[in-house]
Amino acid sequence: MTATTDPSSATAEAADAVVGADAADGAVRSARALHAPVVDWFAAHARDLPWRRPEAGAWGVMASEFMLQQTPVNRVLPVYEEWLERWPRPADLAAEAPGEAVRAWGRLGYPRRALRLHAAARAIAERHGGEVPSEHAQLLALPGVGEYTAAAVVSFAYGQRHAVLDTNVRRVFARAVSGQQFPPNATTAAERRLARALLPDDDATASRWAAATMELGALVCTARGPQCGRCPIAEQCAWQLAGAPAHEGPARRGQSYAGTDRQVRGRLLAVLRASKDPVPQSDLDQVWHEPVQRARALDGLVSDGLVEPLEGGRYRLPLT
DNA sequence: AAAACGTGGGG
């Protein structure tokens, strides 16, 4: 275990962040008091996910993070296994046609992620000697890698001390520290500051803390129906202490789907994925009744590089 | 900075 009790600059910074986040709460809790319970809870309750096993490597971690962007763990699992078996290293994927990545992506959703993971693999093969970079800035420069994914890779794959702020962690901090039921709609500077302030001092503990807070949010401190009875820090949770007040601020605007271009794109791509050979326009025309929207959706897929138009009005997943 | 971007499961 680590020194969870000695004071440090990080503690003072955390205190400031906490006060800043909730000035009404006069009792400044020690950030350090959260580390041990959460990390110990993680040691006892963490799921055995394939990308957490040592053999996953940085490439496995990175691939899993792409797949997990907005897609639940259970749906990712089978695709991840096939993907890593087929393309065990970045160079293996880089050697493939991008369309094969899109096909293997299956129904995970947001297929541009498949294209970006493929492009990232090519960048890694060309610019990084086939090794997933271990610097946050270099990762951030890769297609499809944003602030969260870069942080996840350096933390989970390389064991670095880096704040990892995903939707789960944001919710845990919002409740446990800020006393709010939900975090703001968009990640704020205050949240980043708080996440940095709460980070344990040493790399190993910081890395575990990142994974642990994420897992706590995913399994216990969930968006709906949180299981506070099973939470290791329920006694210190600012939201609980405040009587679990309902969320104030603006509600998150839901995403509509039925009837949108996204739905049409999804149907078009499903047809293309299913066929190894080029598909005639007439087959694509079956998926949507409205010709204007249908054409717009197809154009969008082409301009996104997800679909390749051929001579004679035929289409296929991209070869190059 | 708001909006686009897929898909399916659970409350």
Next chain:
DNA sequence: TCCCCAAGTTT
């Protein structure tokens, strides 16, 4: 049933 949500990124 319907709505909400899921390890975000890009433009």
